[in-house]
Amino acid sequence: MTAALPTRRDEAWRYSDLKAVARHWPVVVEPVVVPAGEHRTDIIRASEDGIRHLAISIGAGASYRLTILDAGRSYGRIALDVTCHEGADFQLGAVLVGHGAQTIELATTVRHVAPHATSRQIVRAVAGGTATTSYLGQVAVAREGQKTDASQSFKALLLNRGAAANAKPELEIFADDVKCAHGAAIGEIDRAALFYMASRGVPPAQARALMTRAFLSDALEGLDDASIEALDAEISAILERAA
Amino acid sequence: MLVIDNLTAEVDGKPILKGLTLTVNAGEVHAIMGPNGAGKSTLSYVLAGRDGYEVTGGSVTFRGEDLLAKAPHERAAAGLFLGLQYPVEIPGVSNLLFLRTALNAQRTLRGEPEVSGAEFMKLARAAAETLGLPFDMMKRAVNQGFSGGEKKRNEMVQMHVLQPYFAVLDETDSGLDIDALKVVADGINALRSPDHAALLITHYQRLLDYVVPDRVHVLMDGRIVRSGGAELAHVLEAEGYSAIAA
DSSP: OOOOOOOTTSGGGTTSOHHHHHHTOSOOEEEEEEOTTOEEEEEEEEOSSEEEEEEEEEOTTOEEEEEEEEESOSEEEEEEEEEEOTTOEEEEEEEEEEOTTOEEEEEEEEEEOSTTOEEEEEEEEEEOTTOEEEEEEEEEEOTTOTTOEEEEEEEEEEOSTTOEEEEEEEEEEOOSSOEEEEEEEEEOOOHHHHHHHHHTTOOHHHHHHHHHHHHHGGGGTTSOHHHHHHHHHHHHHHHHHHO | OEEEEEEEEEETTEEEEEEEEEEEOTTOEEEEEOOTTSSHHHHHHHHHTOTTEEEEEEEEEETTEEGGGSOHHHHHHTTEEEEOSSOOOEEEEEHHHHHHHHHHHHHHHTTOOOOOHHHHHHHHHHHHHHTTOOHHHHTSEETTTOOHHHHHHHHHHHHHHHOOSEEEEESTTTTOOHHHHHHHHHHHHHTOSTTOEEEEEESOSHHHHHSOOSEEEEEETTEEEEEEOTHHHHHHHHHOHHHHHO
């Protein structure tokens, strides 16, 4: 990719940290190919500054499960450009954690270019300090993408004033027989629940950590128990370090 | 056990408790009855230490210590339990994890060793069985999708596992059908002992037919206006609060 450095006017980079982007420019596109009929599972742990751009092609009848744990870096962006061929299935579970002045971004484009493909994206973000977490999620259904079943769900938890979350769901549909669901919600830890936990003896910091972990765990749904356990432990450690 | 002396408290700058005095001794069960807006729930939240419930005067001594100086979780570890009128839902956190975390946090604060997973499961199973809560519900997220009655049973399960010295039960009877009421009442009675005490906050005398209190107090406009034995609840039921106030 030799594109010019993005500016604030580029919709996909509106919430970015452009100074940090300049340090990591240009970005090399990494191809990921899941051949027709095959199944592949990946876990990306992003903890060092930088930008990754994956061009993912999921062949006919193939399935790809991608899990992302993006935490602990001052600037990070992961861009996914996913193409689903006939009957392909794409499952994304992403956990974004921002603390201090970190900027964490996830930008996805999921293209349904043929009939009967399914995609499901579950993105959970937590931001403390003055951190910014952003999810820009586009689903593009081509005219040929009949019977597409696509969904995306983004939820962000802000741990204090000053933290930010941006959600930009975008559906572009040219087929007339499709299901495309999207939802975005940004909120704070429920104070009533915090009091409830305290009234049972759980100290505030522990209660927050427990609720934050529970909130993020949606994104790990469907993984095998061992992976969930490992990721859960990593998330707990990250949250503890930040607390 | 619990000594409340001339307690005053306000919510959003509005005085709600206006000099409440009450002593509950170990081994006793007291009931507080009163009309809507008398300050019953405020009393329970002040005792538990909820944000926004500001104590402006008076004192509360719990087992010889200043209760109001403690943070909410420290009050729980000291042996105070609040059964909520509207138990809160906690998505994603299972009942078992919640309860085990709570029990071990309390034990840690008291300088006791944590209970093992196996020990805890035994306690939780026994409590759920006693209170008629299907064990499957212990694996579900706290109170999520529970009916009103199930939430109240769940409060009682928590109380049984945590074994507090003193339980404040805020309208634990509301929203219960008669069978659930009996189960909950049995749960409260099972914890009656010379070392334990409870304060039942209720609108109706119905619960008090099953958990016979040692003392009944009438709370109106932020003060205890009358106290008596268990028979006072029946007088109230027959004559209403206004007759008492007159």
